[in-house]
Amino acid sequence: MTESGTAKRRAAVALLLAMVLLGVFPLDVVLPSFPALSSHFNRSTSDIAFSVSLFAVGISLSQLLIGPLSDTLGRKGLLLAGMLISILGGIGCVLVSDFTWFLFFRCIQAIGCGSFVLTQALVQDLFVGKARDQLRILMITASGVFISVSPLAGTLLQQAFDWPGSFWVFVALATMVFIKALFFLENSLPLPHPSRTLVQSYRLVCRDSIFIGYWLISGLAFACHFSFIVMSPLLFLQHLQLSPYAFSLVLLLYGLAYLCGGVVAQMLSRRIQARAQINVGTLMIVFAGVLMLLFSSLLGLSILGVLLPMIVCTAGTTVARPIATSRAMDVFPEYAGTAASIGGMLVFVCGGGISALVNLSRFDLQTTLAVCFMVLGAAMLGLHALINRRQTKRRAE
CATH class of the missing domain: 1.20.1250.20 (MFS general substrate transporter like domains)
Incomplete structure (x- = not known):
């Protein structure tokens, strides 16, 4: 270059x-x-x-x-x-x-x-x-x-x-x-594509199961992070009685997990295929749920019992989500704006909807988050398997 x-x-x-x-x-x-x-x-x-x-x-x-x-x-x-x-x-x-x-x-x-x-x-x-x-x-x-x-x-x-x-x-x-x-930025237009109305553009991209599947994987990974962010004031300020300043410092440690996850994701992207990278990140999310459930049953609610599994979960999110997003956007490169809008909406709906369900749970928040990570991770693995099967079928056709 x-x-x-x-x-x-x-x-x-x-x-x-x-x-x-x-x-x-x-x-x-x-x-x-x-x-x-x-x-x-x-x-x-x-x-x-x-x-x-x-x-x-x-x-x-x-x-x-x-x-x-x-x-x-x-x-x-x-x-x-x-x-x-x-x-x-x-x-x-x-x-x-x-x-x-x-x-x-x-x-x-x-x-x-x-x-x-x-x-x-x-x-x-x-x-x-x-x-x-x-x-x-x-x-x-x-x-x-x-x-x-x-x-x-x-x-x-x-x-x-x-x-x-x-x-x-x-x-x-x-x-x-x-x-x-x-x-x-230059005034250049995006890739040329057939003229379509807004509704036609949305209909085109929304009917593609691979596109929707990859964005759902990205959205479910984001929901793990967003659910923790929404619940963190209740966990650390209300239940663990941390001061606002101490709470801010805890979230700084949480931010380090994103840095670590980003480094791992960059290394994996150079060494393994996208399919394997998504699976690795998803399995890390499932493992984080198991780890948090184990901490909850053995130690009860504690800073370590919440933060350590969240670091693992966040690293997994950072590994899986970017690649899933890239693969979704690659399906319709000529409709990148439409694809980004649909993807943003799905991510927002997943994050908001799932965090609301977590908040409404009758179980303690730590257990609820742990089960949430395991369920969402399993759903991501299932979606990825369906996508791979669909891609294999398309290549055969």
Whole structure:
């Protein structure tokens, strides 16, 4: 690769990682500011939590439109428009004094953040082969680290700048990403494909069982991580009585698991086939469930009994999920925007739905998480076997 090609590749990686970081701020970094937001707007914490739910709904609906449009209009214009809208929404959230207007601008911010779905499409456009797989490993590793660090970052921003701090940092980062994308990305269109309406594009990709199967594997792997993140305040703050600062440090250790998983995934991607890598990561998730169940029965609820199995589970997630995502996106490279939107929705539904079921369980949370990992891991192995059988049948035809 030439020096200019290497520099361009590094610039693309930097842009994509910055977009991954931006995806953390609107949801995760703002969580420590719930009490301050509640006091500022004179609303209950449940109302503030509703604003987060509203944001999640807005971003999921927005990406369902942005992805397919990018297949026909190109990525750059939609990404820049989305970034600009998210910046305006973030500024509006800080400047208004009425909670209704705050909700309105959070929705505006969410609509703009829907453009982050284009990260997967841009990876598909700008990289090929092993480089594409390795970049997705890096992005998922970075995402996990950012999420793990976010409670501590949110706490520090809250102490230094009050609740507007996370919004102003988001605006500053989004502005830098906007400028970077404006000068770096080209106005080229994605791969040519037959003209189809939005509904026709969705119908095409959703009817492919291999595409859906790989995205479900990615979504189930993500659900393991997301269920822990959602349950972690109850486990560590409520049941184990850790201080918020100690809880933040625990999540930093959890972030190290993403780094370790990313290193292992990078090594495996160079030595074994994608099929074997997915199986290895999935078996690690199942083993984490067995390990957590063993700790629960022998030691009861403890930091070690939760954190050590989660490190194993997270490493498995980082090994299996990026490759499953890459294989899903490879099915329809000419419809990368549509494929990324469908995949993002499936991952969001898996993470939200399964974490809600875990929360509703009548058993203790540690046992519930352990069983969840084993069941989800078994489901991933079953899906992967069905995909392999389907691929063998297609090649025979």
